[in-house]
Amino acid sequence: MALKIVMFSDYICPFCYVGFETIRKLKPEFDFQLEWRGFQIHPDWPAEGIPAAKLRGPGDEQSGRRSGRESARWPRRWDFR
Numbered sequence: 537m538a539l540k541i542v543m544f545s546d547y548i549c550p551f552c553y554v555g556f557e558t559i560r561k562l563k564p565e566f567d568f569q570l571e572w573r574g575f576q577i578h579p580d581w582p583a584e585g586i587p588a589a590k591l592r593g594p595g596d597e598q599s600g601r602r603s604g605r606e607s608a609r610w611p612r613r614w615d616f617r
Contacts, residue, residue, distance in 0.1 A: 539568040
């Protein structure tokens with residue numbers, strides 16, 4: 537019997553997309569059934585979105601730059617290709 541995977545995913549979330557694509561690529565190799573279910577991470581947010589400046593508090597600009605520099609090193613550190 538095939539394994540059934542139920543995936544909850546927000547269609548606009550980039551991390552959900554990465555997870556879905558990873559699962560989709562594994563499907564031919566492994567015997568499983570994939571059931572996708574939509575899920576809104578922030579259903580209370582307006583359809584037009586919220587400016588990033590409103591979501592961040594004071595000091596977040598520095599942490600954003602720091603995390604951006606750190607993530608830029610990931611491909612070299614873990615040899616992603």
